[in-house]
Amino acid sequence: MTVTRGEPAREGADDKGDTADASEDGVPGAGAPAGGVPGDGYVPSERRRARERHQRARARRATAVAALSTLVTAAVLYLVVVSAPGWPRTKETFFSAHYAREAFPKVLEGLWLNVRLLLICGVAVLVLGMLIAVARTLRGPVFFPLRVLAAAYTDFFRGLPLIINLMIVVLGVPALRLQGVTVDPVLLGGTALTLTYSAYVAEVFRAGIESVHPSQRAAARSLGLTNRQALRYVVLPQAVRRQVPPLLNDLVSLQKDTGLVSIGGAVDAVRAADIIVGRSLNYTPYIVAGLVFVALTIPMTRFTDWVTARTDRQRAQGGSL
Numbered sequence: 239m240t241v242t243r244g245e246p247a248r249e250g251a252d253d254k255g256d257t258a259d260a261s262e263d264g265v266p267g268a269g270a271p272a273g274g275v276p277g278d279g280y281v282p283s284e285r286r287r288a289r290e291r292h293q294r295a296r297a298r299r300a301t302a303v304a305a306l307s308t309l310v311t312a313a314v315l316y317l318v319v320v321s322a323p324g325w326p327r328t329k330e331t332f333f334s335a336h337y338a339r340e341a342f343p344k345v346l347e348g349l350w351l352n353v354r355l356l357l358i359c360g361v362a363v364l365v366l367g368m369l370i371a372v373a374r375t376l377r378g379p380v381f382f383p384l385r386v387l388a389a390a391y392t393d394f395f396r397g398l399p400l401i402i403n404l405m406i407v408v409l410g411v412p413a414l415r416l417q418g419v420t421v422d423p424v425l426l427g428g429t430a431l432t433l434t435y436s437a438y439v440a441e442v443f444r445a446g447i448e449s450v451h452p453s454q455r456a457a458a459r460s461l462g463l464t465n466r467q468a469l470r471y472v473v474l475p476q477a478v479r480r481q482v483p484p485l486l487n488d489l490v491s492l493q494k495d496t497g498l499v500s501i502g503g504a505v506d507a508v509r510a511a512d513i514i515v516g517r518s519l520n521y522t523p524y525i526v527a528g529l530v531f532v533a534l535t536i537p538m539t540r541f542t543d544w545v546t547a548r549t550d551r552q553r554a555q556g557g558s559l
Contacts, residue, residue, distance in 0.1 A: 334522045341514050341523035345530055348510035352496040353534075355428050355506075359496070360489055362432045367439030372469070374440070375447050388440070395437035400495060404430045408502035427499030435492050442484045446477030483549060486542040490535055497531065507531070 282290075319325060373381075373388040395403070407430040412421040420426065450473050458468035500509035507530060511523035 330520075332521050332525055334520055337514065337518060337520045337522040338526050341511055341526045344510040344514065345507045345523065345527050348505055348507040349530055349534070351424065351499075351504065351506040352493070352531075355424070355431070355496040355499065356489075356493050359428050359431045359435070360492060362428075363435045363439050363488075363492065364485070366432060366436035368443050368474075370436060370440035371443030371447060372474075374444050377465070392437045392440050395434050396441070398434070400430070400434045401498060401501075403434050404498055404501055406430075407433070408499070423502030423504040424499060427502050427504055431492065431495060431499070435488060435495075439485065439488055442481050442488065443477065446481035447473055449480055450476050480549075483542060483546040486538065486545060490538050490542060493535055493538065494531060497527075 322328075370388045370391060373384045374392070376384060404427060408423055408426045411419060411426055454472055454476070455468050458472040459465070463471065497506060497508040500506050500512065503509070505513075507527045511527040514523040515521055
């Protein structure tokens with residue numbers, strides 16, 4: 239009888255202890271003090287409020303330290319630069335407000351050519367790169383010559399410096415005087431960019447295709463799909479989704495390299511700045527053109543980082559890619 243009467247007493251004590259612990263962490267309950275949020279009876283415990291105050295204090299302290307260290311670093315760099323013996327001459331040559339105002343509208347006008355090249359060459363690079371990647375992954379001995387040609391293409395244009403490729407195409411093709419072949423430096427420069435970047439993009443696509451597990455293709459074949467249908471509807475969609483971040487990185491690089499078409503005489507942002515530099519012997523227009531390209535690149539770079547982080551989160555959570 240003693241044990242029987244003692245067990246309910248212990249259970250009641252345990253319930254009270256659980257209620258006290260729950261109230262200490264701020265969990266809604268009968269023991270929670272009054273004055274909480276109306277409707278739910280929740281009031282954070284003192285320990286929880288102290289922890290949140292500590293976290294806010296740490297965040298404010300970290301922000302203050304980061305801001306102070308940034309200001310100190312910027313001040314040191316500024317003092318190092320402005321105290322250099324050649325700073326007055328450098329400021330006049332590279333950071334002239336007069337020539338910056340003169341160059342800015344002309345650089346913006348030339349930038350429109352770079353944007354058009356990015357859009358057109360970007361589409362061409364994606365299409366050609368996909369075709370080359372598919373050619374490299376075709377199975378069967380009958381496709382061996384096509385695989386060899388695709389591999390030779392990627393090896394050659396990935397190894398050939400872009401500037402040399404541009405010189406060969408932009409300067410060499412007109413020298414041949416072929417009938418019906420354009421001599422427009424913009425078209426020839428865009429062709430050279432497409433040839434080089436399609437080789438890099440083809441390897442990105444090929445890596446995505448080979449990352450898809452063979453069981454996916456086997457399952458598609460077991461459902462009655464042909465090899466072409468399995469590649470189109472099963473393999474390629476997964477491969478493209480997985481390779482979106484590196485593809486965006488290649489497009490960012492292509493955006494910057496569109497300025498190299500100026501070596502053939504195309505008046506883009508770089509060439510517009512070069513014309514003003516040749517007339518004034520002041521290099522401020524180059525700085526203006528560089529800052530314009532940076533301003534154009536930053537949004538795409540941040541978008542690439544966001545897509546990469548989103549893909550990593552989905553992969554960590556086991557979501558679809």
